[in-house]
Amino acid sequence: MTPFNRRKDGSSWRDWCRDAFVGALADAALEKSAIDALVVASESDFFTLQLNPASMIADTIGLVGCRSCRVEGGGASGHLAVHAGMAMVLSGQARRVAVVGVEASASHLDGKTVGILLSHSFDSWTDGFTGVSSTSIYALSAMAFMERTKATVNDLAAVAARNRQNARANPNAHLPLDIREEDVAVSPVISSPYRRLDCCPLSDGAACVILSRPEDLPNTGVVRVRISGTGAASDRARLGDRADPGRFRAKETAAKRALAAAGITAEAIGVAEVYDSYSGAQLQALEALGLTPDVVADERVGRFASCGELPVNLSGGLLGQGAPVGATGVAQVLVTAQQLLGSFPGLNPRSGPKYGLVDSHGGIATTCAVSVLELL
Amino acid sequence: MTKHRLTLDHSLPKGRLTPYFEALAQGRALAECCSSCGRVQFPPGGICGRCDAAELAWTSLSGNAVVIHRTDTPDRAFALVRFEGAKNSAVVAIANPDVRSSWGRLVISPASAQGLTIELNDKGNEHV
Ligand SMILES: [Zn+2]
Numbered sequence: 172m173t174p175f176n177r178r179k180d181g182s183s184w185r186d187w188c189r190d191a192f193v194g195a196l197a198d199a200a201l202e203k204s205a206i207d208a209l210v211v212a213s214e215s216d217f218f219t220l221q222l223n224p225a226s227m228i229a230d231t232i233g234l235v236g237c238r239s240c241r242v243e244g245g246g247a248s249g250h251l252a253v254h255a256g257m258a259m260v261l262s263g264q265a266r267r268v269a270v271v272g273v274e275a276s277a278s279h280l281d282g283k284t285v286g287i288l289l290s291h292s293f294d295s296w297t298d299g300f301t302g303v304s305s306t307s308i309y310a311l312s313a314m315a316f317m318e319r320t321k322a323t324v325n326d327l328a329a330v331a332a333r334n335r336q337n338a339r340a341n342p343n344a345h346l347p348l349d350i351r352e353e354d355v356a357v358s359p360v361i362s363s364p365y366r367r368l369d370c371c372p373l374s375d376g377a378a379c380v381i382l383s384r385p386e387d388l389p390n391t392g393v394v395r396v397r398i399s400g401t402g403a404a405s406d407r408a409r410l411g412d413r414a415d416p417g418r419f420r421a422k423e424t425a426a427k428r429a430l431a432a433a434g435i436t437a438e439a440i441g442v443a444e445v446y447d448s449y450s451g452a453q454l455q456a457l458e459a460l461g462l463t464p465d466v467v468a469d470e471r472v473g474r475f476a477s478c479g480e481l482p483v484n485l486s487g488g489l490l491g492q493g494a495p496v497g498a499t500g501v502a503q504v505l506v507t508a509q510q511l512l513g514s515f516p517g518l519n520p521r522s523g524p525k526y527g528l529v530d531s532h533g534g535i536a537t538t539c540a541v542s543v544l545e546l547l
Numbered sequence: 548m549t550k551h552r553l554t555l556d557h558s559l560p561k562g563r564l565t566p567y568f569e570a571l572a573q574g575r576a577l578a579e580c581c582s583s584c585g586r587v588q589f590p591p592g593g594i595c596g597r598c599d600a601a602e603l604a605w606t607s608l609s610g611n612a613v614v615i616h617r618t619d620t621p622d623r624a625f626a627l628v629r630f631e632g633a634k635n636s637a638v639v640a641i642a643n644p645d646v647r648s649s650w651g652r653l654v655i656s657p658a659s660a661q662g663l664t665i666e667l668n669d670k671g672n673e674h675v
Contacts, residue, residue: 301662
Protein backbone atom coordinates (compact mmCIF):
# COMPACT_ATOMS: atom_id res chain seq x y z
CA MET A 172 0.00 0.00 0.00
CA THR A 173 1.00 3.61 -0.39
CA PRO A 174 1.06 5.96 2.56
CA PHE A 175 -2.41 7.35 3.33
CA ASN A 176 -2.36 11.13 3.64
CA ARG A 177 -3.24 14.33 1.85
CA ARG A 178 -0.90 14.34 -1.16
CA LYS A 179 1.06 17.52 -1.68
CA ASP A 180 3.85 16.05 -3.80
CA GLY A 181 2.20 16.40 -7.22
CA SER A 182 1.80 12.61 -7.61
CA SER A 183 -1.42 11.35 -9.25
CA TRP A 184 -3.85 8.59 -8.26
CA ARG A 185 -2.54 6.62 -11.23
CA ASP A 186 0.94 6.75 -9.68
CA TRP A 187 -0.45 5.49 -6.36
CA CYS A 188 -2.12 2.51 -8.09
CA ARG A 189 1.12 1.64 -9.81
CA ASP A 190 3.14 1.91 -6.58
CA ALA A 191 0.69 -0.28 -4.63
CA PHE A 192 0.59 -2.88 -7.42
CA VAL A 193 4.38 -3.04 -7.81
CA GLY A 194 4.73 -3.46 -4.03
CA ALA A 195 2.21 -6.32 -3.95
CA LEU A 196 3.90 -8.12 -6.88
CA ALA A 197 7.27 -7.90 -5.13
CA ASP A 198 5.79 -9.17 -1.88
CA ALA A 199 4.21 -12.13 -3.68
CA ALA A 200 7.38 -12.81 -5.72
CA LEU A 201 5.32 -12.68 -8.91
CA GLU A 202 5.92 -11.22 -12.36
CA LYS A 203 3.28 -8.91 -13.78
CA SER A 204 2.56 -11.50 -16.49
CA ALA A 205 1.33 -13.93 -13.82
CA ILE A 206 -1.71 -11.73 -13.07
CA ASP A 207 -4.75 -12.67 -15.14
CA ALA A 208 -7.47 -10.49 -13.58
CA LEU A 209 -7.78 -7.02 -12.07
CA VAL A 210 -10.52 -5.90 -9.68
CA VAL A 211 -10.56 -2.18 -8.97
CA ALA A 212 -12.27 -0.57 -5.98
CA SER A 213 -13.11 3.11 -6.17
CA GLU A 214 -16.10 4.80 -4.60
CA SER A 215 -16.68 7.84 -6.75
CA ASP A 216 -15.73 9.06 -10.21
CA PHE A 217 -16.21 12.58 -8.86
CA PHE A 218 -12.91 12.26 -6.98
CA THR A 219 -10.77 10.91 -9.83
CA LEU A 220 -12.72 12.50 -12.71
CA GLN A 221 -12.30 9.17 -14.48
CA LEU A 222 -15.21 6.98 -15.47
CA ASN A 223 -14.45 3.32 -16.23
CA PRO A 224 -11.41 3.44 -13.93
CA ALA A 225 -10.75 -0.33 -14.11
CA SER A 226 -9.69 -0.24 -17.75
CA MET A 227 -7.69 2.93 -17.17
CA ILE A 228 -5.85 1.37 -14.23
CA ALA A 229 -5.26 -1.86 -16.20
CA ASP A 230 -3.68 0.31 -18.89
CA THR A 231 -1.62 2.27 -16.36
CA ILE A 232 -0.18 -0.68 -14.45
CA GLY A 233 0.46 -2.84 -17.51
CA LEU A 234 -2.41 -5.32 -17.29
CA VAL A 235 -3.94 -4.67 -20.72
CA GLY A 236 -5.57 -7.85 -21.95
CA CYS A 237 -6.54 -9.02 -18.46
CA ARG A 238 -10.11 -9.47 -17.31
CA SER A 239 -10.87 -6.26 -15.41
CA CYS A 240 -13.82 -4.75 -13.56
CA ARG A 241 -14.64 -2.26 -10.84
CA VAL A 242 -16.48 -2.93 -7.58
CA GLU A 243 -18.33 -0.24 -5.63
CA GLY A 244 -20.08 -0.43 -2.28
CA GLY A 245 -19.37 2.92 -0.60
CA GLY A 246 -16.90 2.50 2.25
CA ALA A 247 -17.00 -1.27 1.74
CA SER A 248 -15.82 -0.96 -1.89
CA GLY A 249 -12.29 -2.22 -1.25
CA HIS A 250 -13.41 -5.10 0.93
CA LEU A 251 -16.14 -6.13 -1.52
CA ALA A 252 -13.52 -6.01 -4.30
CA VAL A 253 -11.48 -8.55 -2.33
CA HIS A 254 -14.61 -10.72 -2.08
CA ALA A 255 -15.15 -10.38 -5.85
CA GLY A 256 -11.53 -11.29 -6.57
CA MET A 257 -11.83 -14.30 -4.32
CA ALA A 258 -14.97 -15.40 -6.18
CA MET A 259 -13.03 -15.23 -9.46
CA VAL A 260 -10.32 -17.50 -8.06
CA LEU A 261 -12.79 -19.95 -6.50
CA SER A 262 -14.88 -20.16 -9.68
CA GLY A 263 -11.83 -20.76 -11.84
CA GLN A 264 -12.28 -17.54 -13.82
CA ALA A 265 -8.81 -16.43 -12.81
CA ARG A 266 -5.75 -17.91 -11.13
CA ARG A 267 -4.04 -14.80 -9.76
CA VAL A 268 -6.14 -11.69 -9.17
CA ALA A 269 -4.79 -8.24 -8.33
CA VAL A 270 -7.24 -6.19 -6.24
CA VAL A 271 -6.38 -2.49 -6.41
CA GLY A 272 -8.26 0.03 -4.28
CA VAL A 273 -7.79 3.75 -4.79
CA GLU A 274 -9.38 7.05 -3.83
CA ALA A 275 -8.33 10.65 -4.19
CA SER A 276 -10.67 11.94 -1.51
CA ALA A 277 -8.35 14.50 0.11
CA SER A 278 -6.48 16.69 -2.32
CA HIS A 279 -8.51 16.70 -5.55
CA LEU A 280 -11.59 18.54 -4.28
CA ASP A 281 -12.17 20.94 -1.41
CA GLY A 282 -13.51 19.44 1.81
CA LYS A 283 -16.94 21.06 1.49
CA THR A 284 -17.52 19.53 -1.94
CA VAL A 285 -16.38 16.11 -0.71
CA GLY A 286 -18.79 16.46 2.23
CA ILE A 287 -21.69 17.20 -0.12
CA LEU A 288 -20.81 14.20 -2.29
CA LEU A 289 -20.50 11.89 0.70
CA SER A 290 -23.84 13.07 2.11
CA HIS A 291 -25.34 11.24 -0.87
CA SER A 292 -24.02 7.95 0.57
CA PHE A 293 -27.37 7.63 2.35
CA ASP A 294 -30.82 8.03 0.73
CA SER A 295 -30.16 10.94 -1.64
CA TRP A 296 -33.86 11.68 -2.03
CA THR A 297 -34.53 12.14 1.67
CA ASP A 298 -31.44 12.42 3.91
CA GLY A 299 -29.18 13.79 1.16
CA PHE A 300 -31.64 16.54 0.20
CA THR A 301 -31.82 17.90 3.76
CA GLY A 302 -28.15 18.83 3.52
CA VAL A 303 -27.35 16.50 6.41
CA SER A 304 -23.70 15.42 6.54
CA SER A 305 -22.32 11.94 7.15
CA THR A 306 -21.18 13.12 10.58
CA SER A 307 -24.73 14.13 11.57
CA ILE A 308 -26.18 10.79 10.44
CA TYR A 309 -23.49 8.90 12.37
CA ALA A 310 -24.06 11.19 15.37
CA LEU A 311 -27.79 10.35 15.45
CA SER A 312 -26.98 6.63 15.26
CA ALA A 313 -24.33 6.95 18.00
CA MET A 314 -26.86 8.71 20.26
CA ALA A 315 -29.25 5.78 19.91
CA PHE A 316 -26.38 3.39 20.70
CA MET A 317 -25.29 5.46 23.72
CA GLU A 318 -28.82 5.65 25.07
CA ARG A 319 -29.19 1.86 24.92
CA THR A 320 -25.71 0.85 26.14
CA LYS A 321 -24.94 3.80 28.48
CA ALA A 322 -21.70 4.43 26.57
CA THR A 323 -20.44 7.97 27.24
CA VAL A 324 -18.58 10.58 25.21
CA ASN A 325 -15.51 9.56 27.24
CA ASP A 326 -15.78 6.03 25.84
CA LEU A 327 -15.92 7.50 22.33
CA ALA A 328 -12.94 9.77 23.05
CA ALA A 329 -10.94 6.79 24.36
CA VAL A 330 -11.37 5.05 20.98
CA ALA A 331 -10.43 8.22 19.05
CA ALA A 332 -7.27 8.73 21.13
CA ARG A 333 -6.18 5.08 21.19
CA ASN A 334 -6.47 4.60 17.41
CA ARG A 335 -4.33 7.72 16.84
CA GLN A 336 -1.78 6.40 19.35
CA ASN A 337 -1.72 3.02 17.55
CA ALA A 338 -1.17 4.89 14.26
CA ARG A 339 2.04 6.43 15.63
CA ALA A 340 3.86 3.14 14.98
CA ASN A 341 2.45 2.88 11.42
CA PRO A 342 4.66 4.54 8.75
CA ASN A 343 1.71 4.70 6.30
CA ALA A 344 -0.71 6.40 8.71
CA HIS A 345 -2.43 9.69 7.94
CA LEU A 346 -3.03 10.78 11.55
CA PRO A 347 -0.37 9.42 13.91
CA LEU A 348 -1.24 11.72 16.80
CA ASP A 349 0.02 11.79 20.37
CA ILE A 350 -3.36 12.67 21.86
CA ARG A 351 -5.46 11.73 24.87
CA GLU A 352 -9.18 11.75 25.68
CA GLU A 353 -8.91 15.36 26.93
CA ASP A 354 -7.69 16.49 23.50
CA VAL A 355 -10.70 14.87 21.81
CA ALA A 356 -13.03 16.55 24.30
CA VAL A 357 -11.78 20.06 23.43
CA SER A 358 -11.59 19.62 19.63
CA PRO A 359 -14.26 21.57 17.70
CA VAL A 360 -17.81 20.18 17.57
CA ILE A 361 -18.66 18.90 14.08
CA SER A 362 -22.09 17.43 14.89
CA SER A 363 -22.82 16.77 18.55
CA PRO A 364 -21.72 14.56 20.23
CA TYR A 365 -19.03 14.17 17.57
CA ARG A 366 -16.01 16.44 17.62
CA ARG A 367 -13.27 16.84 15.03
CA LEU A 368 -11.08 14.12 16.57
CA ASP A 369 -13.99 11.63 16.67
CA CYS A 370 -14.07 11.69 12.85
CA CYS A 371 -11.77 9.86 10.42
CA PRO A 372 -9.88 11.98 7.90
CA LEU A 373 -10.43 12.07 4.14
CA SER A 374 -7.28 10.57 2.65
CA ASP A 375 -5.51 9.97 -0.64
CA GLY A 376 -3.91 6.62 -1.33
CA ALA A 377 -4.02 3.17 -2.88
CA ALA A 378 -3.64 -0.40 -1.68
CA CYS A 379 -3.25 -3.74 -3.46
CA VAL A 380 -3.50 -7.41 -2.54
CA ILE A 381 -3.02 -10.45 -4.77
CA LEU A 382 -5.36 -13.42 -4.38
CA SER A 383 -4.65 -16.95 -5.55
CA ARG A 384 -4.80 -20.60 -4.61
CA PRO A 385 -1.59 -21.75 -2.86
CA GLU A 386 -0.72 -24.09 -5.74
CA ASP A 387 -0.77 -21.18 -8.19
CA LEU A 388 1.81 -19.18 -6.22
CA PRO A 389 5.60 -19.58 -6.33
CA ASN A 390 6.95 -21.95 -3.72
CA THR A 391 9.05 -19.43 -1.84
CA GLY A 392 8.68 -21.09 1.53
CA VAL A 393 7.02 -17.96 2.89
CA VAL A 394 4.06 -18.40 5.25
CA ARG A 395 0.83 -17.01 3.79
CA VAL A 396 -2.59 -15.98 5.02
CA ARG A 397 -5.82 -17.56 3.83
CA ILE A 398 -9.21 -15.89 3.60
CA SER A 399 -11.12 -18.66 5.33
CA GLY A 400 -14.56 -17.06 5.47
CA THR A 401 -16.42 -14.10 4.04
CA GLY A 402 -19.84 -12.62 4.69
CA ALA A 403 -21.76 -9.65 3.37
CA ALA A 404 -25.20 -8.19 4.01
CA SER A 405 -27.22 -5.01 3.59
CA ASP A 406 -29.56 -3.00 5.83
CA ARG A 407 -32.29 -0.42 5.25
CA ALA A 408 -30.56 2.66 3.81
CA ARG A 409 -32.36 5.17 6.04
CA LEU A 410 -31.69 5.19 9.78
CA GLY A 411 -35.37 5.92 10.41
CA ASP A 412 -36.39 2.68 8.69
CA ARG A 413 -34.37 0.58 11.14
CA ALA A 414 -35.97 -0.87 14.28
CA ASP A 415 -32.96 0.31 16.32
CA PRO A 416 -31.03 3.10 14.55
CA GLY A 417 -28.08 2.53 16.89
CA ARG A 418 -27.60 -1.13 16.01
CA PHE A 419 -25.66 -2.35 12.93
CA ARG A 420 -27.87 -5.32 12.01
CA ALA A 421 -26.35 -6.03 8.57
CA LYS A 422 -22.91 -6.17 10.16
CA GLU A 423 -24.23 -8.78 12.62
CA THR A 424 -25.46 -10.87 9.71
CA ALA A 425 -22.27 -10.44 7.67
CA ALA A 426 -20.12 -11.44 10.66
CA LYS A 427 -22.20 -14.54 11.39
CA ARG A 428 -21.88 -15.60 7.75
CA ALA A 429 -18.11 -15.03 7.70
CA LEU A 430 -17.52 -16.91 10.96
CA ALA A 431 -19.74 -19.79 9.84
CA ALA A 432 -17.92 -20.00 6.51
CA ALA A 433 -14.60 -20.13 8.39
CA GLY A 434 -15.99 -22.78 10.72
CA ILE A 435 -15.08 -20.87 13.86
CA THR A 436 -16.77 -18.79 16.55
CA ALA A 437 -16.00 -15.19 17.49
CA GLU A 438 -13.94 -16.39 20.47
CA ALA A 439 -11.24 -17.65 18.07
CA ILE A 440 -10.57 -14.14 16.70
CA GLY A 441 -7.32 -12.79 18.10
CA VAL A 442 -6.98 -9.49 16.23
CA ALA A 443 -9.40 -7.25 14.31
CA GLU A 444 -9.44 -4.27 11.98
CA VAL A 445 -12.91 -2.72 12.20
CA TYR A 446 -14.56 0.14 10.35
CA ASP A 447 -14.09 3.14 12.64
CA SER A 448 -15.23 5.96 10.37
CA TYR A 449 -16.24 7.57 13.68
CA SER A 450 -15.18 6.72 17.23
CA GLY A 451 -18.65 5.55 18.23
CA ALA A 452 -18.94 3.46 15.06
CA GLN A 453 -16.03 1.32 16.32
CA LEU A 454 -17.99 0.42 19.46
CA GLN A 455 -21.15 -0.14 17.42
CA ALA A 456 -19.14 -2.40 15.08
CA LEU A 457 -17.57 -4.46 17.87
CA GLU A 458 -21.03 -5.03 19.33
CA ALA A 459 -22.47 -6.07 15.96
CA LEU A 460 -19.55 -8.33 15.07
CA GLY A 461 -20.22 -10.40 18.19
CA LEU A 462 -16.64 -9.90 19.40
CA THR A 463 -17.79 -8.91 22.89
CA PRO A 464 -20.74 -9.69 25.17
CA ASP A 465 -20.59 -6.13 26.60
CA VAL A 466 -18.76 -3.65 24.41
CA VAL A 467 -18.79 -0.78 26.88
CA ALA A 468 -17.45 -2.89 29.78
CA ASP A 469 -14.76 -4.43 27.56
CA GLU A 470 -13.80 -1.01 26.20
CA ARG A 471 -13.35 0.30 29.74
CA VAL A 472 -11.17 -2.60 30.94
CA GLY A 473 -8.84 -2.22 27.96
CA ARG A 474 -9.71 -5.46 26.16
CA PHE A 475 -9.32 -3.75 22.74
CA ALA A 476 -6.06 -1.96 23.55
CA SER A 477 -2.83 -2.86 21.71
CA CYS A 478 -1.78 -5.00 24.69
CA GLY A 479 -5.33 -6.20 25.41
CA GLU A 480 -6.90 -9.59 24.91
CA LEU A 481 -8.36 -8.62 21.52
CA PRO A 482 -6.34 -5.78 19.95
CA VAL A 483 -8.50 -3.71 17.58
CA ASN A 484 -7.24 -1.38 14.86
CA LEU A 485 -3.54 -1.80 15.59
CA SER A 486 -3.00 0.05 12.30
CA GLY A 487 -4.84 3.04 13.71
CA GLY A 488 -7.97 2.16 11.75
CA LEU A 489 -9.69 4.75 9.60
CA LEU A 490 -9.27 7.25 12.42
CA GLY A 491 -5.49 6.87 12.46
CA GLN A 492 -4.29 5.05 9.35
CA GLY A 493 -6.74 7.02 7.23
CA ALA A 494 -9.55 6.51 4.73
CA PRO A 495 -9.01 6.75 0.98
CA VAL A 496 -12.42 5.12 0.51
CA GLY A 497 -11.79 2.60 -2.30
CA ALA A 498 -8.40 1.70 -0.82
CA THR A 499 -9.63 1.44 2.77
CA GLY A 500 -11.01 -2.11 2.72
CA VAL A 501 -8.10 -3.46 0.67
CA ALA A 502 -5.69 -1.96 3.20
CA GLN A 503 -7.72 -3.39 6.10
CA VAL A 504 -7.35 -6.89 4.61
CA LEU A 505 -3.65 -6.30 3.90
CA VAL A 506 -2.70 -5.03 7.37
CA THR A 507 -4.68 -7.77 9.12
CA ALA A 508 -2.83 -10.39 7.07
CA GLN A 509 0.47 -8.73 7.98
CA GLN A 510 -0.52 -8.65 11.67
CA LEU A 511 -1.19 -12.42 11.60
CA LEU A 512 2.22 -12.91 9.98
CA GLY A 513 3.81 -10.56 12.52
CA SER A 514 5.20 -8.50 9.64
CA PHE A 515 3.03 -5.38 9.90
CA PRO A 516 5.37 -2.35 9.93
CA GLY A 517 3.57 -0.99 13.01
CA LEU A 518 2.04 -2.61 16.08
CA ASN A 519 1.63 -6.39 15.82
CA PRO A 520 -0.49 -8.55 18.15
CA ARG A 521 1.60 -10.01 20.97
CA SER A 522 -0.29 -13.27 21.32
CA GLY A 523 0.45 -14.59 17.80
CA PRO A 524 -3.19 -15.21 16.89
CA LYS A 525 -4.28 -17.70 14.22
CA TYR A 526 -7.41 -15.81 13.16
CA GLY A 527 -8.04 -12.15 12.36
CA LEU A 528 -11.28 -10.40 11.45
CA VAL A 529 -11.72 -7.57 8.93
CA ASP A 530 -14.84 -5.40 8.91
CA SER A 531 -15.90 -2.66 6.47
CA HIS A 532 -19.12 -0.93 5.54
CA GLY A 533 -20.68 1.58 3.18
CA GLY A 534 -23.38 4.10 4.07
CA ILE A 535 -23.97 3.73 7.79
CA ALA A 536 -23.41 -0.02 8.02
CA THR A 537 -25.82 -0.24 5.08
CA THR A 538 -23.54 -2.40 2.91
CA CYS A 539 -21.41 -4.60 5.15
CA ALA A 540 -18.47 -6.87 4.37
CA VAL A 541 -16.65 -9.10 6.87
CA SER A 542 -13.77 -11.51 6.30
CA VAL A 543 -12.01 -14.01 8.53
CA LEU A 544 -8.28 -14.38 7.82
CA GLU A 545 -6.32 -17.42 8.94
CA LEU A 546 -2.60 -17.92 9.34
CA LEU A 547 -1.64 -21.06 7.42
CA MET B 548 -1.57 20.50 -11.38
CA THR B 549 -4.46 21.21 -13.79
CA LYS B 550 -7.65 22.91 -12.60
CA HIS B 551 -11.00 21.57 -13.87
CA ARG B 552 -14.42 22.90 -12.99
CA LEU B 553 -17.47 20.71 -13.43
CA THR B 554 -20.99 22.07 -12.87
CA LEU B 555 -23.87 19.60 -12.76
CA ASP B 556 -27.51 20.64 -13.04
CA HIS B 557 -29.43 17.47 -12.30
CA SER B 558 -33.10 16.94 -13.15
CA LEU B 559 -34.31 14.00 -11.10
CA PRO B 560 -37.72 12.51 -11.98
CA LYS B 561 -39.28 11.04 -8.82
CA GLY B 562 -41.35 8.31 -10.46
CA ARG B 563 -43.88 6.69 -8.16
CA LEU B 564 -42.83 8.92 -5.25
CA THR B 565 -43.96 12.04 -7.16
CA PRO B 566 -47.14 12.55 -5.04
CA TYR B 567 -45.03 12.53 -1.86
CA PHE B 568 -42.63 15.16 -3.22
CA GLU B 569 -45.47 17.32 -4.56
CA ALA B 570 -47.16 17.28 -1.14
CA LEU B 571 -43.83 18.04 0.56
CA ALA B 572 -43.40 21.12 -1.62
CA GLN B 573 -46.68 22.36 -0.11
CA GLY B 574 -45.63 21.47 3.45
CA ARG B 575 -47.95 18.44 3.63
CA ALA B 576 -46.98 14.98 4.90
CA LEU B 577 -48.18 12.28 2.50
CA ALA B 578 -47.43 8.81 3.86
CA GLU B 579 -47.70 5.28 2.52
CA CYS B 580 -50.20 2.86 4.02
CA CYS B 581 -49.64 -0.85 3.42
CA SER B 582 -52.63 -2.52 1.77
CA SER B 583 -51.73 -5.85 3.41
CA CYS B 584 -50.87 -5.01 7.04
CA GLY B 585 -51.93 -1.36 7.42
CA ARG B 586 -48.46 -0.09 8.42
CA VAL B 587 -48.07 3.64 7.81
CA GLN B 588 -44.63 4.93 6.86
CA PHE B 589 -43.30 8.43 6.40
CA PRO B 590 -41.14 9.14 4.57
CA PRO B 591 -42.31 6.52 2.09
CA GLY B 592 -39.97 3.87 0.72
CA GLY B 593 -41.92 1.96 -1.91
CA ILE B 594 -42.09 -1.27 0.07
CA CYS B 595 -43.69 -2.07 3.44
CA GLY B 596 -41.15 -2.09 6.25
CA ARG B 597 -43.06 -4.77 8.13
CA CYS B 598 -44.41 -7.27 5.57
CA ASP B 599 -42.47 -6.35 2.39
CA ALA B 600 -45.70 -5.79 0.45
CA ALA B 601 -45.37 -3.48 -2.56
CA GLU B 602 -49.07 -2.50 -2.70
CA LEU B 603 -49.18 0.81 -0.84
CA ALA B 604 -51.82 3.56 -0.79
CA TRP B 605 -51.27 7.25 -0.02
CA THR B 606 -52.55 8.65 3.25
CA SER B 607 -52.21 12.12 4.79
CA LEU B 608 -50.59 12.74 8.18
CA SER B 609 -50.87 15.76 10.47
CA GLY B 610 -47.21 16.71 9.96
CA ASN B 611 -46.62 16.86 13.73
CA ALA B 612 -43.41 15.18 14.82
CA VAL B 613 -41.66 14.20 18.04
CA VAL B 614 -37.88 14.46 18.31
CA ILE B 615 -36.09 11.19 19.20
CA HIS B 616 -32.46 12.35 18.88
CA ARG B 617 -31.03 15.72 17.88
CA THR B 618 -27.55 16.68 16.67
CA ASP B 619 -26.18 20.22 16.36
CA THR B 620 -23.50 21.43 13.95
CA PRO B 621 -21.90 24.88 14.24
CA ASP B 622 -24.60 26.39 12.02
CA ARG B 623 -27.43 23.87 11.65
CA ALA B 624 -29.31 21.15 13.51
CA PHE B 625 -30.75 17.82 12.41
CA ALA B 626 -32.89 15.29 14.18
CA LEU B 627 -34.28 11.80 14.01
CA VAL B 628 -38.01 12.33 14.48
CA ARG B 629 -41.21 10.29 14.33
CA PHE B 630 -44.14 11.84 12.51
CA GLU B 631 -47.53 11.40 14.15
CA GLY B 632 -49.19 8.29 12.72
CA ALA B 633 -46.01 6.79 11.21
CA LYS B 634 -44.28 3.61 12.39
CA ASN B 635 -40.83 4.52 11.02
CA SER B 636 -38.82 7.63 11.79
CA ALA B 637 -37.07 10.23 9.64
CA VAL B 638 -33.93 12.34 9.51
CA VAL B 639 -34.97 15.99 9.21
CA ALA B 640 -33.38 19.42 9.19
CA ILE B 641 -34.49 21.77 11.97
CA ALA B 642 -35.57 25.17 10.64
CA ASN B 643 -35.16 26.97 13.99
CA PRO B 644 -32.15 25.41 15.78
CA ASP B 645 -32.24 28.08 18.50
CA VAL B 646 -35.37 26.42 19.91
CA ARG B 647 -34.76 23.41 22.18
CA SER B 648 -38.00 21.51 22.03
CA SER B 649 -39.05 17.91 21.52
CA TRP B 650 -42.04 18.74 19.34
CA GLY B 651 -42.19 20.14 15.84
CA ARG B 652 -44.15 20.37 12.66
CA LEU B 653 -43.33 19.73 8.99
CA VAL B 654 -42.69 22.93 7.04
CA ILE B 655 -41.79 23.69 3.45
CA SER B 656 -38.05 23.14 2.97
CA PRO B 657 -35.91 25.97 1.64
CA ALA B 658 -35.01 25.58 -2.03
CA SER B 659 -31.41 24.82 -1.04
CA ALA B 660 -32.48 21.89 1.16
CA GLN B 661 -35.31 19.95 -0.40
CA GLY B 662 -35.57 17.07 2.07
CA LEU B 663 -37.66 17.07 5.22
CA THR B 664 -37.59 20.16 7.42
CA ILE B 665 -39.42 20.69 10.70
CA GLU B 666 -39.98 23.78 12.78
CA LEU B 667 -39.82 23.18 16.54
CA ASN B 668 -42.57 24.47 18.80
CA ASP B 669 -41.53 26.86 21.57
CA LYS B 670 -43.62 24.93 24.07
CA GLY B 671 -43.14 21.23 24.53
CA ASN B 672 -39.86 20.89 26.37
CA GLU B 673 -41.64 19.00 29.10
CA HIS B 674 -42.25 16.07 26.72
CA VAL B 675 -39.87 13.16 25.92
ZN1 LIG C 1 -47.24 -4.33 5.30
